Amino acid sequence: KNEVEQSPQNLTAQEGEFITINCSYSVGISALHWLQQHPGGGIVSLFMLSSGKKKHGRLIATINIQEKHSSLHITASHPRDSAVYICAVPMDSNYQLIWGAGTKLIIKP
Amino acid sequence: SQTIHQWPATLVQPVGSPLSLECTVEGTSNPNLYWYRQAAGRGLQLLFYSVGIGQISSEVPQNLSASRPQDRQFILSSKKLLLSDSGFYLCAWSGDRDQPQHFGDGTRLSIL
Numbered sequence: 285k286n287e288v289e290q291s292p293q294n295l296t297a298q299e300g301e302f303i304t305i306n307c308s309y310s311v312g313i314s315a316l317h318w319l320q321q322h323p324g325g326g327i328v329s330l331f332m333l334s335s336g337k338k339k340h341g342r343l344i345a346t347i348n349i350q351e352k353h354s355s356l357h358i359t360a361s362h363p364r365d366s367a368v369y370i371c372a373v374p375m376d377s378n379y380q381l382i383w384g385a386g387t388k389l390i391i392k393p
Numbered sequence: 394s395q396t397i398h399q400w401p402a403t404l405v406q407p408v409g410s411p412l413s414l415e416c417t418v419e420g421t422s423n424p425n426l427y428w429y430r431q432a433a434g435r436g437l438q439l440l441f442y443s444v445g446i447g448q449i450s451s452e453v454p455q456n457l458s459a460s461r462p463q464d465r466q467f468i469l470s471s472k473k474l475l476l477s478d479s480g481f482y483l484c485a486w487s488g489d490r491d492q493p494q495h496f497g498d499g500t501r502l503s504i505l
Contacts, residue, residue, distance in 0.1 A: 314491050325431075325481050327496040370436070374491065380452060381494070383436045 287311050288373055290384035298392055303358035305387045307371035314374060316354050317381065318345050321368040330356070330369075361391045395420035399484045399497030407505055412457075412471040414500050416484030419465065424486040426467040427494060428459055431481040443467060479504045 288309045297303060307316070315334040321327045331338050331345040333354070338345050342361075347354040358365055368388050372381040399416045406412060418424050428440045439452045441459035449459050456475050460468045467484060481501050485494040 317493060319496075325483075325499045325501065327437075327483060327485075327499075329493040329495060332491075332493045380439050380442070381437075385436055 288371060288382045288384040290369075290371055290387050292387060293385065294388045294390075296390045296392065297361055299362055301361050301391075303361050303365070303389065303391075305356045305369050305389070307354045307356070307384055309352050309354075309371075309373050309382070311373060311375070311382065313349075316347055317372045317374075318354070318356050319370045319372065321370060321386070323367065327370075358389075363391045363393050366390050395486075395495065397484065397486055397495055397497045399500060401500060402498060403501045403503075405503045405505060406474050408476055409473050412469070412474050412478070412502070414469040414482055414484075414502075416467040416469075416497055417465055418467075418486045421465070421486070421488065423464060424488065426461060427485040427487075428467065428469050429483040429485065431483065433480070437483065441469070474504050476504050478502065 291306045315332050317332050318330040319327050320330050330343060333345055333347050335349060342359045344357040354371060356369055366389055368386040370386045371384045374381055396419045426443045429437045430440055431437050440457060441449055441451055443449050443461045446461055446464055456478060457469060457471050479502055481499050483499045484497040487494045
């Protein structure tokens with residue numbers, strides 16, 4: 285069983301829709317990362333959070349430590365939001381991040 | 394502000410040739426540095442990380458090596474490339490283990 289699971293694997297939506305991407309993990313963590321990988325391959329760190337909620341523009345990330353679950357929301361989605369969204373959690377023992385498989389999001393105009 | 398530079402963006406190399414990919418970070422000191430590889434359609438795999446000059450930890454056995462000759466320079470090398478070394482290589486830095494990692498633009502390596 286993967287230690288970090290994301291859902292859905294693929295998501296296609298119309299412009300303007302509210303988007304939710306989920307991440308569940310089975311390890312104890314100090315923080316969870318959300319990252320965005322553009323079609324060209326570049327990766328951008330979106331959030332790192334250890335509790336509660338963080339908001340940046342139209343992006344909102346929430347985490348429930350007790351339930352070991354995090355969600356990434358996109359409000360008023362736009363075609364430029366099309367990308368792969370990845371969650372990752374740090375391993376306790378070293379510097380390695382355990383990566384989710386990613387959610388490929390396509391927003392159609 | 395901090396920036397990370399990685400080059401080249403694209404590289405095509407024959408099997409058996411050597412490799413050197415360079416990554417440099419500006420605007421911070423003593424960063425943690427990482428090399429990742431992403432095979433086509435797959436997730437990121439950590440290859441090496443470094444917490445200081447000359448300190449390299451390898452996560453997976455492989456045909457590659459890494460070096461950190463200066464505080465903000467991280468080099469990924471191979472003496473003889475294999476077909477299986479093809480992929481998208483990303484360098485990243487962080488201020489600490491529990492801080493966000495910031496990625497370079499990546500190098501797309503094709504082995505022929």
